Amino acid sequence: MKSRTTAPLAVLALTAGLTAGLTACSAGEEPLSLAEADALDEQEVTLTVAIDEGLADEAVAAFETRAAEFTEEHPNITVEAQEYTWTGTTFAADLAGGTLPTVFTVPFTDGRGLIEREQIADISALTAELPYADQFNETVAQAGQAADGSQWAIPVAAYGQGIHYNRALFAEAGLDPDDPPATWDEVREAAAAISEKTGETGFGMMTSSNTGGWILTSLAYAMGGRGETNDGKQDIATIDTPEYHDALSYLHDLRWEDDSMGDEFLYDWGTSHADFGAGKIGMLISGGGDYGNLITQNAMNPDDYGVTVLPLEGDDAAALGGGTLAAVDAKASPAEQAAAVQWIDFYYLGKLTTQAGAVADAEAAAAQDQPVGAPVLPVFDKATYDQTQEWIADLINVPLEQFAPYSDGIYDQPLAPEPPSATQDLYATLDPVVQAVLTDEDADIDALLADAEQQVQTLIDRG
Structure with missing residues (x-):
């Protein structure tokens, strides 16, 4: 994991020594209250915060602008940026090794386990007093809550799965980019x-670092x-089911009957998005909010980008939803x-809840030609979202x-x-x-699904 030296941001000296079984240092103690936090306002603090790995210089500059605005408001806090991207196969080792930033992000699926094991700080008393604490979408907020409803991790992004597609490849193949597919057929x-x-991959499929199980489950949903x-x-566990069978059969037919999946079958999130951004993949299932990463990390031509909803077919069909939590x-x-x-509050949610925060974030990104809007x-309700879009309409x-x-x-x-229990384990089991x-x-x-269901149930039962 790398650190980037930026002015006014400093290089983080990584610390080690956190063992896999370590719980929060405040375990058994009352969480910090807002009043107690106010008393710390003048205390000098150095805070390491996550920044996406591999960002273009312009995106780093936009981050620096926001960080400088934050430290101007909070002169007692020194912000140090650490490159970090959550990956299912490495996160546990990073957590155990103590190499994570003080503020880091995790998918919704990790929230419950981290809280139950007290592997993140209990910041619930602080979050409860934020002005928008009761305005989160209820389903979104639950991902970062303990069993008693206290908010240990803060939701900062949500998504519903979609199909990202390359408009240029659609046009080259004689397809209408403005009328993307609406059924699985x-x-x-x-x-x-x-x-x-076109000679490119028609349908790219993630298969590794827990992403194969994630996308297969999206198809099954x-x-x-x-x-x-x-x-x-x-x-x-309900994996050995007709829906999972149909989803795998669908992928089998794309691969073996149609030969439309190319020749790369070990994609993870990063490599699949790199190839999609480079125009090597026509369609890719992933979270609906991936545009920013594709532009800032994979240099995709904005003119080539398109996205549509997943086709929903069958009784109880739904789009799998998830998101990102900020944890300490x-x-x-x-x-x-x-x-x-x-x-x-400032960096992740100010732009979603206040006009000043929304405009400042948009101006910082626009000044560096980064995506805005x-x-x-x-994360909140659609009315709140629509209001932020109005605030930044000119940008x-x-x-x-x-x-x-x-x-x-x-x-x-x-x-x-x-899936609520052993979620990442479920996805990891389905990768192979x-x-x-x-x-x-x-x-x-049939045999693969039966074996996978048995493995996942064992993991669920272990807790």
């Missing part, structure tokens, strides 16, 4: 046309399935916790019409949360299942 037809007429159900007493290191001192919540699924620099198939449809789609189907034409889908 149409997705398959478009993928085949792109592969045949869209076909009416769920990864887990609850019998009133416990969560039950379990070893953070009371003063660092207070500073961390101030940073989260890309449609996303709101929006993204092609909103190219998002219309997604932004016009996502609010009408039922969203279902990710997806890989097997894409690399072995005769893979036994």
Whole structure:
């Protein structure tokens, strides 16, 4: 994990020594209150905060502008940026090794486990007194809550899965970029046309670092399935089901009957987005809010970008929803916790809740030619989101019409949360299942799913 030296940001000297079983230093103590935090306002604090890995210089400059504005408001806090991107296969080691920033982000799926194991700081008393604490979408807020409803981690982004597509490859294949596929049969037809007429991958599929299970589960949800159900007493793995079978069979046919999935079957989030941004993939399923990463980290041509909702077919079909939580290191001192919540409030949520924050963030990004106003699924309600878009209307620099198939449809789609128990373990267990189907034409889908369900249930039962 690298650190970037930036002015006025300093290089972080990484610390080690946090063992895998370590719990929060404040375990058993009352969490810091806002009144107590106010008493720390003059205490000098150095705060390490996450910044995405591999950002273009312009995006780093936009971050620096915001960080400088924060330290001007809070002169007692020194902000140090550390490059960080959550990856399922490395996060546990980073957590155990003590190499994470003081403020870091994790997917919704990690919230419950981190809280139960007290591997993040209990900042609930601080978050409870934020002015918008009771305005979060209830489903979104639950991802960062303990069993008693206290908010240990703060939701900063939400998404519903969508299909990202390359408009240039669509046009080259004779497809209409303004009329993307609306059924899974149409997705398959478009993928085949792109592969045949452009020579590029028609449909790219993530398969590693827990992403294979994530996307397979997204497909199963869209076909009416769920990864887990609850019998009133416990969560039950529901992987060996017709919906998961249909999802794998669909991928099998794309791969072996249509030859529309290229020749890369070990994509993770980063490598798939790199190839999509480079125009090597026609369609890719991922979170609907990926535009910023594609532009700032993968240099995608904005003119080529398109996104649409997942086709929902079958009883109880839904788009899998998720998001990102901001959390604080379990070893953070009371003063660092207070500073961390101030940073989260300023950097992540100020742009979603206040006109000043929204405009300042948009101006910093626009000054560096970074994306402003890309449609996303709101953390709060749609009215709040629409208000922020009005505040920054003069600064929006993204092609909103190219998002219309997604932004016009996502609010009408039922969203279902990710499997609640052992979520990342479920995804990790399904990675090799997806890989097997894409690399072995005769893979036994029934046997693979039966074995995976048994493995996941064992993991759920272990807690």
